[in-house]
Amino acid sequence: MNRSPGLFSIAAALSVTLLVACAPALAASATLGYDDARHLLARTGFGPTDAEVRAYVGLTRDAAVDRLLRETQTVATSTPPASATDTSPLRPPRGDATEAERKAFVRAQVQEGLALRAWWLREMTVTRSPLTERMTLFWHNHFVSAQPKVRTTRLMYWQNATLRANALGDFGVLLHAIAKDPAMLVYLDGVRNRKGAPNENFAREVMELFTLGEGHYTEQDVREAARAFTGWSLDRETGRYTFRPALHDYGVARRARGAQGERKALRHRHQHREHGHDQRDPGHGQQRHLPAVPHVAHVVGEGKSHQTVLSISVMRER
Numbered sequence: 628m629n630r631s632p633g634l635f636s637i638a639a640a641l642s643v644t645l646l647v648a649c650a651p652a653l654a655a656s657a658t659l660g661y662d663d664a665r666h667l668l669a670r671t672g673f674g675p676t677d678a679e680v681r682a683y684v685g686l687t688r689d690a691a692v693d694r695l696l697r698e699t700q701t702v703a704t705s706t707p708p709a710s711a712t713d714t715s716p717l718r719p720p721r722g723d724a725t726e727a728e729r730k731a732f733v734r735a736q737v738q739e740g741l742a743l744r745a746w747w748l749r750e751m752t753v754t755r756s757p758l759t760e761r762m763t764l765f766w767h768n769h770f771v772s773a774q775p776k777v778r779t780t781r782l783m784y785w786q787n788a789t790l791r792a793n794a795l796g797d798f799g800v801l802l803h804a805i806a807k808d809p810a811m812l813v814y815l816d817g818v819r820n821r822k823g824a825p826n827e828n829f830a831r832e833v834m835e836l837f838t839l840g841e842g843h844y845t846e847q848d849v850r851e852a853a854r855a856f857t858g859w860s861l862d863r864e865t866g867r868y869t870f871r872p873a874l875h876d877y878g879v880a881r882r883a884r885g886a887q888g889e890r891k892a893l894r895h896r897h898q899h900r901e902h903g904h905d906q907r908d909p910g911h912g913q914q915r916h917l918p919a920v921p922h923v924a925h926v927v928g929e930g931k932s933h934q935t936v937l938s939i940s941v942m943r944e945r
Contacts, residue, residue, distance in 0.1 A: 637762070637795050655688045664691070671695060672757025695758050701792045704754045707746050710739040711784035716864045719779065739780035747787065762794035763787065770805050770837060772814035779813075782866055786810040802838070807868040809861050818860050821874040825853040854878070 659667065664683035668675035683691050720729045751760045767790055774783050786808050793801035805811050806829075812818050815829040830852035834844040858875030861868060 637798055637801075658685050658687055659683055659691055667691060667695075668757070671761055673751050673761065675757075696795070699756045699759045699762075699795050700754075701759075701794075702788075703750050703791060704756075705746065705750050707784060708739065708742040711743055711746075711781060713781060717779060717781065717866050718864075733778075736774070736778055736780055740774045740783065743780050743784055743787075759791060759794055763791045766790040766794060766801070770808075770811065772810045777810045777813045779866060782810040782813065785866075802833075805837075806833070806856070807859065809866050809868060812859060812861055812868065817856060820853060820857050820859065821871075822854075822857050822876040825850070825857055825876065827853040829853075829856060 661680060661684050664686075665675060665680045668679060668683065683694070686694065720732050724732075751757070751764075754760050767787070770786075770790070772783070772786060774780065777783055786805075789804050789808055790801075793804060811829070815832055816826045817829050820826040820829070827849050831849045834849065834852070835841055854876040858871045858873075859868070860871045860874065
């Protein structure tokens, strides 16, 4: 498994936790008995079989953790429903749609959602890496979104795939991906966030629930972060992330002070890359505006400067 060396490595932190979880009273070099191995696999998966447990019996704690992390993956083992990977235009009901057309769309999405849910539950039972699915479920519960509001099942599948791809990688990378995730943009109203009428839902949640926690940011921080995210939107036909320059607030950001006072000065801003121009996105074959991707915040803490998307949220307290 590739582990990126960013601000916070999920796999590195998890390996320390697992060393404790598999048998608190034993040294790292001690071997696992049957009960120890079963405890470890139960905590990192969804009910291990006898054969799976016995495969870990006799391993040292270090070796057991290394094996668990070595076997993680970034894609699902089983094939998702065809509706989840469909690449045809989304075509949601428009304003002039009839009531019958709207109801038909809702029924179709409900059925597709049930199929997606059944697929993921099955994936948890057949995966070659239960730890991967356990962590995917963990992040799904952390970066919450739900189909009743998102509505389009395809967007929920994309989010599921994003969580799995980054489940044991770098937290900063995962946070950046979630900020542009289509399901999250709908669920926390990012698609409604625009210049002159900023929507603060995502900015507040990313600080309060996803990262910093209460008491570590101010209302001014939320307002400035919301301005930084204006224009982050979706393409109506594809459902993919797109940046809309006409909706972005390019005004000068006010200097905001976090709850830690002078220790951290936060200045939210949107910065263009050095040669930021509209370019084709090789991942999806569509036009997107590269300046939407760079830094939204600049954090200064005790003489150290860290610049990255959402860096105010992933910067740990010194």
